[in-house]
Amino acid sequence: LEPDSGLSLTIARIVQRLQGSSLHSQLERQARVSLHKPEIKLESLKEDIKDFLKTSGWEKKLQNAVYSELNVFPSPCHPAAPPEHMKEPLAYMRKAQGSWEKRILKSLNSMCTELSIPLAQKRPVNEQKELLNKWNEMGTDEPDLSLFRPVYAPKDFLEVLMNLRNPNYDSGEQPSFRTHLGLIQVPLKVKDIPELKEDFSELGLTTGQLGIDDSAQVPPEFFENEHVRVGQKVLAEQDSAAAQQYVRQGCPTALRADLWALILNISNQPEDILYYEQLKSNVIQHDLLVDSLIYKDVKLTASNDDYYFVFEDYLYQVLLCFSRDTSVLEHFTYSSATPPKSYIRGKLGMEEYAVFYPPNGKINYNSFILPVAPLCFLYHEPPKLYQIFREMYVRFFFRLHSISSHPSGIVSLCLLFETLLQTHLPQLFYHLREIGAQPLRISFKWMVRAFSGYLATDQLLLLWDRILGYNSLEILAVLAAAVFAFRAVNLMEVTSLAAAEAVLADLSTLKVMPLLQIFLFATVT
Amino acid sequence: WRIMAGKVKWVTDIEKSVLINNFEKRGWIQVAENEDWNFYWMSVQTIRNVFSVETGYRLSDDQIVNHFPNHYELTRKDLMVKNIKRYRKELEKEGSPLAEKDENGKYIYLDFVPVTFMLPADYNLFVEEFRKNPSSTWIMKPCGKAQGKGIFLINKLSQIKKWSRDSKTSSFVSQSSKEAYVISLYINNPLLIGGKKFDLRLYVLVSTYRPLRCYMYKLGFCRFCTVKYTPSTSELDNMFVHLTNVAIQKHGDDYNHIHGGKWTVSNLRLYLESTRGKEVTNKLFDEIHWIIVQSLKAVAPVMNNDKHCFECYGYDIIIDDKLKPWLIEVNASPSLTSSTANDRILKYNLINDTLNIAVPNGEIPDCKWNKSPPKEVLGNYEVLYDEEMAQSDGHDRELRSRSGQSTGVKGNRGRDSGKPVLTTWK
Numbered sequence: 001l002e003p004d005s006g007l008s009l010t011i012a013r014i015v016q017r018l019q020g021s022s023l024h025s026q027l028e029r030q031a032r033v034s035l036h037k038p039e040i041k042l043e044s045l046k047e048d049i050k051d052f053l054k055t056s057g058w059e060k061k062l063q064n065a066v067y068s069e070l071n072v073f074p075s076p077c078h079p080a081a082p083p084e085h086m087k088e089p090l091a092y093m094r095k096a097q098g099s100w101e102k103r104i105l106k107s108l109n110s111m112c113t114e115l116s117i118p119l120a121q122k123r124p125v126n127e128q129k130e131l132l133n134k135w136n137e138m139g140t141d142e143p144d145l146s147l148f149r150p151v152y153a154p155k156d157f158l159e160v161l162m163n164l165r166n167p168n169y170d171s172g173e174q175p176s177f178r179t180h181l182g183l184i185q186v187p188l189k190v191k192d193i194p195e196l197k198e199d200f201s202e203l204g205l206t207t208g209q210l211g212i213d214d215s216a217q218v219p220p221e222f223f224e225n226e227h228v229r230v231g232q233k234v235l236a237e238q239d240s241a242a243a244q245q246y247v248r249q250g251c252p253t254a255l256r257a258d259l260w261a262l263i264l265n266i267s268n269q270p271e272d273i274l275y276y277e278q279l280k281s282n283v284i285q286h287d288l289l290v291d292s293l294i295y296k297d298v299k300l301t302a303s304n305d306d307y308y309f310v311f312e313d314y315l316y317q318v319l320l321c322f323s324r325d326t327s328v329l330e331h332f333t334y335s336s337a338t339p340p341k342s343y344i345r346g347k348l349g350m351e352e353y354a355v356f357y358p359p360n361g362k363i364n365y366n367s368f369i370l371p372v373a374p375l376c377f378l379y380h381e382p383p384k385l386y387q388i389f390r391e392m393y394v395r396f397f398f399r400l401h402s403i404s405s406h407p408s409g410i411v412s413l414c415l416l417f418e419t420l421l422q423t424h425l426p427q428l429f430y431h432l433r434e435i436g437a438q439p440l441r442i443s444f445k446w447m448v449r450a451f452s453g454y455l456a457t458d459q460l461l462l463l464w465d466r467i468l469g470y471n472s473l474e475i476l477a478v479l480a481a482a483v484f485a486f487r488a489v490n491l492m493e494v495t496s497l498a499a500a501e502a503v504l505a506d507l508s509t510l511k512v513m514p515l516l517q518i519f520l521f522a523t524v525t
Numbered sequence: 526w527r528i529m530a531g532k533v534k535w536v537t538d539i540e541k542s543v544l545i546n547n548f549e550k551r552g553w554i555q556v557a558e559n560e561d562w563n564f565y566w567m568s569v570q571t572i573r574n575v576f577s578v579e580t581g582y583r584l585s586d587d588q589i590v591n592h593f594p595n596h597y598e599l600t601r602k603d604l605m606v607k608n609i610k611r612y613r614k615e616l617e618k619e620g621s622p623l624a625e626k627d628e629n630g631k632y633i634y635l636d637f638v639p640v641t642f643m644l645p646a647d648y649n650l651f652v653e654e655f656r657k658n659p660s661s662t663w664i665m666k667p668c669g670k671a672q673g674k675g676i677f678l679i680n681k682l683s684q685i686k687k688w689s690r691d692s693k694t695s696s697f698v699s700q701s702s703k704e705a706y707v708i709s710l711y712i713n714n715p716l717l718i719g720g721k722k723f724d725l726r727l728y729v730l731v732s733t734y735r736p737l738r739c740y741m742y743k744l745g746f747c748r749f750c751t752v753k754y755t756p757s758t759s760e761l762d763n764m765f766v767h768l769t770n771v772a773i774q775k776h777g778d779d780y781n782h783i784h785g786g787k788w789t790v791s792n793l794r795l796y797l798e799s800t801r802g803k804e805v806t807n808k809l810f811d812e813i814h815w816i817i818v819q820s821l822k823a824v825a826p827v828m829n830n831d832k833h834c835f836e837c838y839g840y841d842i843i844i845d846d847k848l849k850p851w852l853i854e855v856n857a858s859p860s861l862t863s864s865t866a867n868d869r870i871l872k873y874n875l876i877n878d879t880l881n882i883a884v885p886n887g888e889i890p891d892c893k894w895n896k897s898p899p900k901e902v903l904g905n906y907e908v909l910y911d912e913e914m915a916q917s918d919g920h921d922r923e924l925r926s927r928s929g930q931s932t933g934v935k936g937n938r939g940r941d942s943g944k945p946v947l948t949t950w951k
Contacts, residue, residue: 136720253798306867307792310719310749376719378799458795515623 014069022271030058031112048519053126057238064240068265071244071471072395087405088336092166093411093431097336097403100160103338107151112289120288120358128284135280138295139303139312145296158183158444161411181433182418183358183440188405190416191471192423196478197520200470202248203513205521207381208252211462211513226254231255240265242276248469250462250513256409257378264391268384276383279321282359286324290358294319307457318386322393328409331394336404371397371452373383375459396473400448408473413447414440424523428488437500443480446507450476459512479512482519486510526574533889537566537594541861543872547880551887563889569600577830589883589890592857593734593836594754594829599820600838600857602707603668606641612823630860637816637852641709644688651708655682662711666854671703678711692715710850714843715927716844718796720925723749725842725850729817729909730832730860730879732835732896736912744871744906747788787868797848805848813842818910820852832892836884869894879905 008273018024031049034040040048053059081089088094112119123131162183170189191199203209206221227249234242237260243262251259261267283291298315302308308315322328332339339360372389379385399409406412421439422429432439446454450473451463466475484491484505490503533553537544538929544566548555556562565577567590574580577595584590598604613635615622625633643650645667655661669677679685681750688706715722728742802888806946810891843851863869881902884890897913 252803254803258800306787309786310721310788313720377796380800461795461799471659476577524682 010070012065013073016017017069018062018065021065022269023061027053027058027062030056031305036360036512043283045202045511051379060238064238064262064265067240067244081088081334086334087332087338088406090166090405092168093403094162096164100337100403101159101338101340104151108289108340111148111151116287117292122285123287126285131284135317136317137313139298145292145299150297151293154448155441157401157448158441161414164293164403164411175520180418181429182421183438184411184415184418186415186416187410188411188412190407190419193520196474198411199472200440200466200468200475200516200520203466203516203520205517208249209513209517210252210465211459211511212517214250228252228255234260235259244469244471247465248467251465253458254462255460256465260378260468261384261388264395266384266387266391267330272387272404273383276321276386279324279386280317281449282324282451283320287416288323288358290323291320294323300372301453305453308453310375311376314376314382314385315372317382319388321386322390323358323360325360325390328394331398335402336406337398337400337402338408342413371450372451372498373455374464377461379456386472394469395471397450399473400450408447410448412472413477416446416474417443417447420478424481425485425488428484428491431492432500435495435497435500437494437497441482441497443500446480446483447476451479451507452465452468454507455510455512456508459510463512470509475516476488478519479516483507485519485523491519530868531889533559533884534879535564535566536560536562538571539861540637543861543863543869543876545875546873548667551880554889563587563756564589564884569596572596576831581663584831584892586892589833589835589887589892591834591836593731593832593834593882595827596836596857597828599824600665600722601668602641602794603689605855606643606707606732607636607637608827609638609820609823612819634815635819637806637812637850639710639712639851639853641707644685644706644708646705648688648702652682654710660859662713663708665708665712665838667704668805679708690781712845715844716848721749723747723788723843724853725793725840726859727790727813727840727842728875728908729819729821729838729840730835730882730889731838732882733832734821734825734830736916737818737821737825738896738911738913739818739909740906741817741909742875742901743758743790743907744874746788746871747790747793749786749788770869787865796947801848802836808847808896809844809850812910815840816850816852836881837879874905875889882906903931 022081034052036053040052048198050059053062059458084094087099100165111117132162136394159323164184165187166186197204201207204406208227210224210227213223215222231246231252232255234246235255240262247259247263266272294316298312298319303312329339371392375385375389375392379388396408403408404412418429418440429439450467451460455463463475463479467473487503491500494503534553534556535548536556537548538557538558553564558565561728565571565575565588566682572590572592572594575582575584575590577726578628598608612786613624613632614633623634627633640654642648642654642923644651655663660680662678662680665677665679685708725745726745729747730742732738732740735807771853794806794810836857837858837859840854841856843853845851880887882898885894885898886900
C-alpha cells in the first residue's frame with residue numbers, strides 16, 4: 001500500500017466529514033464577509049482570503065477540526081477493506097462482540113417482558129410537565145427501582161473476555177516460563193516497558209510534571225510557574241495539537257477545563273446549546289426503559305460516593321440526554337459494537353420499521369456513571385458538561401465496554417496489565433495466582449471505569465490529562481500495574497482473594513504520577 | 526500510687542468515643558470531677574459552673590480546661606455581633622485603614638457578618654432596615670440554642686409580630702437569654718454546587734487571646750443540603766433546603782448515611798480552582814482566614830484570657846455566589862458525634878491534634894508554659910495567626926500588606942505543610 005493513497009484517502013474522508021458541518025458554513029460566511037475588507041484584492045483573491053482566515057484565527061479552528069478528526073477516526077486500513085474492518089479487523093473479535101450484544105439484548109428484552117414495561121412510550125402531558133419542573137433535581141425522586149437490575153455487571157463482562165480465543169492460534173507448546181499466566185488468553189500485541197517509556201517519554205524523570213513537581217516542597221519557580229505560563233499561551237493560541245502535547249505534563253487546575261475543551265474541539269456554539277435543549281425535550285416527551293436503568297445505576301454508585309454525590313442531579317441530566325442522542329451512532333463506524341435495533345410492533349424484521357434502541361445505541365450504564373462524575377468538577381453548565389462527556393465517550397470510554405483488538409480496547413488493556421505484571425513482578429503474580437487471586441480480577445473494575453470512583457478526584461484528573469495527551473487508554477493498564485507494584489510487599493503476605501482485595505480496596509491516598517514514573521522509569525527491569 | 530503519679534488525670538462530662546479513645550491512647554487516667562484532675566474536657570454548662578461566682582473554684586497550675594470562661598462573647602450570636610460592631614467602631618475612631626468604608630458606607634475589609642439585629646431590643650432599627658429591601662429574607666435564630674433548633678425564615682414583618690409587641694411593652698419584660706433572638710439578613714444568593722447549598726465548617730484552636738495565637742485545622746468540610754436549593758418563597762418553610770446543620774439534615778428524606786452530605790475543603794478548592802480560576806479561589810480562602818482572625822481580635826479585649834484555658838471552635842461560614850465568605854456563627858462545642866466513618870476518623874484526629882497542642886508531650890500540664898508548641902506537633906493544624914510573631918515583624922507591615930492584599934503566596938496552600946503560616950498579611 002503506497003503511503004500516498006493512504007494519505008489521500010484520509011484527506012478525502014476528512015473533507016467529506018467537514019463538508020456541510022457548521023464550521024464549513026462559518027468559514028464560507030467569513031470568507032464572504034472578508035470580501036468587503038480593503039486588503040482583499042480581486043487579483044489575488046484566493047491568497048488574500050487565505051491570509052485573512054489565517055490572521056483572524058479561522059485557519060486555526062479548521063486545523064483543530066482536522067486534528068480532531070485524525071484523533072478520533074482511525075485511518076482506513078486498505079481501500080478495498082470492507083467497513084467492518086474499520087470497526088474491528090479480527091473476525092473472531094467481531095463474532096465475540098456480536099454474541100455479547102445478543103446476550104445483553106436478551107437480558108433487556110426478558111426484563112421488559114417480565115415487568116411488562118414497554119421499551120419506549122410517550123409520556124402523558126402532566127407527567128411531562130412534572131418532569132420539566134423537576135429537571136434540576138431528579139435526585140430527589142425515589143421511583144421504585146427494586147425490580148430493575150443492571151443488564152450486566154463488570155464481572156460478567158470479564159468472564160466473556162476471559163473466554164475469548166483466537167481459533168487460528170495454536171498454543172500447543174508445553175507450558176513454560178513464557179506461558180501467559182493471566183486470565184486473558186488471546187495473542188494480541190501489547191507494548192513492553194521499553195516501548196512504553198518511549199511512548200510516554202514526557203513522563204520521564206527529567207521532565208517536569210504536575211502531580212509531582214508542583215508539591216509544596218518544590219518552589220514554584222522551578223517548574224510550575226513556567227508551565228502555567230505556557231498553558232495560558234496555548235489557550236490564547238487556541239491550538240488543539242499544542243494543547244494535546246502540553247497536557248502530557250499535566251494541566252494546572254485553573255486551565256484544565258479550557259484545555260480539555262480545546263483538545264476535544266468543543267467550543268461554545270449556540271447550536272450546541274440548542275442541540276442539548278432538543279435532547280432534553282426528547283427526554284421530557286418520551287420515557288425509555290433504559291431511563292430506569294440509569295436511575296438505578298446512579299443511585300447505586302454516584303449517590304454514595306464521597307466526592308460525586310453532590311452532582312447526582314447533573315448525572316441524570318447528562319445520561320438521560322445521552323441516551324437520546326443519535327449523533328452518538330456515528331462512533332459505531334469505528335467501534336466493534338453495533339447498536340441494537342428494535343422494530344415497531346408487528347413489523348419485526350422489516351428494515352423500514354427499524355429504529356435503534358435506545359436512540360444512541362448504548363444499553364448498559366453501569367460503568368458510565370462514574371466516568372461522567374469527575375467532569376462535573378470542571379464544567380458546571382449542563383450543555384457544556386454534556387458535550388465534553390459525549391466527546392470523551394466517543395473518543396475513549398466506549399473502548400472500555402466493547403470487545404475489540406484496538407490497543408486502547410479493554411481486551412488489550414487487560415492483557416497489557418497482566419503482561420507487565422508477569423514480566424516485572426513474576427513472583428507477585430505467581431503468588432497471587434496460587435492463592436486464587438488473579439490480579440486482573442481486582443484491577444478490572446479500576447480499568448473499566450478509568451479509575452473513576454477509586455482515586456481522589458485531583459489525582460484522577462491528572463491521570464485523565466495524560467489520557468487526553470496521549471490519545472490512548474494504555475496508561476490505565478500501566479497505572480494498574482504500578483499500583484500492584486506499590487503494594488507488592490503487603491500483597492506477598494496475603495493468603496486469599498479477599499485479603500488481596502482488602503489490601504487494594506482503598507486507592508484514595510495514592511499519588512498517581514509518582515507511581516507511574518517509578519514503575520516506568522525507575523524500576524530495574 | 527507512685528506509678529500513676531506522672532500520668533495526666535482526666536475528666537469529662539461528654540461521653541464521646543472520639544474523646545475517650547484519645548485520652549486512653551495517651552495512657553491518661555480517668556478520675557471523677559471531685560478528685561484531683563489535670564485535664565477536664567467539659568461541656569459549656571460545666572464551664573459556667575467552674576467560673577461562676579457562687580459555685581466556682583480556683584484552678585491550680587496543673588489543671589487545664591477546654592473553654593474560656595466567657596467564650597460566649599464569641600459563641601453567642603448576639604454577643605459576637607455586638608463585639609464585632611464595637612471593634613469596627615473602635616478601629617474607625619482610631620482612624621485605622623482597616624475600618625475604611627466604601628461609597629455606600631459599607632466596611633471594605635470588615636463587612637463579613639450579615640446585617641444583624643437583636644430582638645426585641647432593636648426591633649425598630651430592624652424595621653427600618655427591612656423597609657429598605659422589602660423583598661429580602663431574614664433568618665431568625667434563638668440566641669441560646671444550637672444544632673439549628675428554633676430557627677426560621679421570614680420575609681414579612683407580620684411573621685415576627687410577637688417581637689414587636691414585646692418591644693413596645695413599657696413595663697420591664699424579663700428576657701431570659703433563651704427568648705432573645707437575633708435576626709440576620711439571609712444570604713439568599715449562596716454559592717451552589719451541583720445546585721445544592723452548603724456551608725463550611727472550620728475548626729479553629731485558640732491557645733491564648735492576649736497575645737492572640739490561633740490555629741486552623743486543615744481538614745475542614747462543607748456540609749451540603751440534601752434538597753435542591755431554591756430561593757423561592759414557597760420553600761421558606763422547608764428547613765431542609767435552607768439549613769445545613771447536620772442535625773437537621775439527618776432527618777431529611779434524602780439524607781445519605783454513607784457520605785453524610787459532606788465534602789472536604791480540598792475538594793471545594795479543587796472545584797473552585799477548576800471552575801472559577803486560581804486567583805479568585807486563593808482570594809476566597811485568604812478572606813476566610815482574614816474574617817476568622819478579625820473575629821478573634823474583636824473579642825480578644827473582652828475575653829478572660831485565663832491561662833488554664835484553650836478552646837477549639839467550630840466556625841460556620843457561608844460563601845455567596847460572588848465568592849464572598851460570610852461568618853454565620855462560632856460554636857464553642859462543635860459536635861463530636863460522628864455521622865459517618867470518615868467523620869469519626871476526622872473528629873478523632875481533630876481531638877488528637879488539639880490535645881497535642883494544648884497538653885504538650887501528653888504530660889501533666891503547667892499552665893504557665895509559653896503556649897508555643899513546636900512545629901512538629903501541629904499535626905493537621907496550621908498556624909493561622911500568631912500575634913507575637915506578627916508584632917516582632919513590625920506593626921506597620923500589617924497595614925501595608927493588607928491594603929495591597931496579594932493572593933497566591935505559597936503559604937496560602939493550606940493543605941500542604943510547606944510553611945506553617947497561613948496568612949499573607951500579618
